[in-house]
Amino acid sequence: MTTFRPTLSAFQAFVLSLAIIAPTLAMAFNVPLAVQAAGRAAPLSFLLGGAAMALIGLSFVAFSRRIASAGSATTYVGAVLGDRLGFLAGWGLLLAYLAFLASATALVGGFLSVALGHLGVSHPQLWLALALLGGGVVIGLGGREIRLATTVMLVIEALAVLAIVVLALVILVQTPLDAAPLRPDPANGLSVLGYGMVFAVLSLAGFEGAATVAEETRDPHRAIPLAILGSLAAATLLYGLVSYAQVIGYGLDRMEDLARDPAPLDTLALRYLSRGYGIFLDAAAGISSLACALGTAAAAARILYALGTRGVGAGFARLDPAHGVPARALRFVGGLTLAFLLIFGSWSSPRAFSEAFATVATLVLILVYMAVGLAQAVFAARHRAWIWCGVGLAGSLMLAWPLLNSLYPAPAWPGPLWPLVVLAWMAMGVGLLRFHPGVRSGGSAAWLENR
DSSP, X not given: OOOOOOOBOHHHHHHHXXXXXXXXXXXXXXXXXXXXXXXXXXXXXXXXXXXXXXXXXHHHHHHHTTOOOTTTHHHHHHHHHOHHHHHHHHHHHHHHHHHHHHHHHHHHHHHHHHHHHHTTOOOTTHHHHHHHXXXXXXXXXXXXXXXXXXXXXXXXXXXXXXXXXXXXXHHHHHSOOOSGGGSOOTTTOXXXXXXXXXXXXXXXXXXXXXXXGGGGBSSHHHHHHHHHHHHHHHHHHHHHHHHHHHHHHHOTTOHHHHHHOSOHHHHHHHHHTOHXXXXXXXXXXXXXXXXXXXXXXXXXXHHHHHHHHTTSOGGGGOOOTTTOSOHHHHHHHHHHHHHHHHHHGGGSOHHHHHHHHHHHHHHHHHHHHHHHHHHHHHHHHHTTOHHHHHHHHHHHHHHHHHHHHHHSSOOSTTTTHHHHHHHHHHHHHHHHHHHOGGGGXXXXXXXXXXX
């Protein structure tokens, strides 16, 4: 039987998590959404969201020090709360990665089409053609050895992040600094910070991606915790810096303009640097979206592989003998993404398409993160490790705030549809447990017995 090959270093696992987080993509796309919710306090909402995710990150760290499994949250939750809940956590995580993959692939086309539009190349469906091409690249590279994919992700993301940091530093040098973005917006109060945190969670989602390659990483009980904490810290600092630069770069009295801007980095580059730099940033964001899609596809394939070992499609629980990766699962998730693009992309814009799928992914991922936090709290309580118990509970409770704020008051249409999509997906998982007994026996508890 083919098994995973432990070829990745801690740094390569870190690169995978950072690619899934996609800081370039988030800084180019999510800051206006956070401003819509929290006004000029968007940077504060990013920092609060980072604090909440850090607590959940510590729960992932606590488990990854004991468990090295491609199942990630599936195995973590199952080891403490039972295989049925573990299966549901993995089922939810699969939806999150599938939705993030579709969102990122759409933005490959969205950002690259904007860059080409500046050069005089435009067509209403150009973004869709580019997105489909990006999806094909993901399937081709994702089926190769994981080290190749992580190398591509590293080069792409490093160049893109550097370009945005340069713009942020130029803005900070040319604009008077102000502490207002780090305080609640008087016009909105504290309540909207929770809604702003939704976009912080969206921006940091995927930090746990390294856990899905634990079986492919050398010394995973040390390397995976380092990768998780490193990616969270790096992304949170970047978001705090760049969101602050965007807010003061636009001007504190122009938050409505920033909230409506589909390409704020492009606008700021034109104002503070040059038109050519703006085109470069659009292209960098599109290529960064490809790195995100590569990382997310790798994680989705490994979660599907783990679910396959639990009875959901035995064919997915096979590794390619040449490259040691779940190639069949990768082709399936990649093909599903292409189908989503063809079905929904033909009558949608890249922004609307990406927002819809990213919202679904964020909602279900918050539930999965809360489950991991609760599982860590229960495990710690059993061993009277009360500080760790408090960490797990605190992380879950902090994430309850943005979850409730994203549901009530009800968002504008079609926002109310996305929680229903999550509920329908989870109901399918419950149905599998009810009518397919094979998915119940994951043996997750065995992971903790020997640690």
